Amino acid sequence: MGGLAVDPRAVRCSTLVVGAEHDRITPAALQRRIAARYRAEYQEAAGHAHMLMLEEGWERPLKDTLAWMERALDER
Numbered sequence: 001m002g003g004l005a006v007d008p009r010a011v012r013c014s015t016l017v018v019g020a021e022h023d024r025i026t027p028a029a030l031q032r033r034i035a036a037r038y039r040a041e042y043q044e045a046a047g048h049a050h051m052l053m054l055e056e057g058w059e060r061p062l063k064d065t066l067a068w069m070e071r072a073l074d075e076r
Helices: 028-037 059-074
Strands: 016-020 041-045
Touching: 016 028, 016 059, 028 041, 041 059
Parallel strands: 016 041
Antiparallel strands: none
């Protein structure tokens, strides 16, 4: 996979990084570092892996993401 360089200073919008507790492809520790680099909020889907949207209980992370979106829009 090729990388894409993004200057963290260029990111001026609300940003959310969603990680999953049992993700072996993109581990939660890496997701937390990405969130910190871009001053993003981080949400971790407890008990989930990389394909959380296909896993049982996917509704909880979705609700959390939708709540974040509502807050981000309210802050505008």
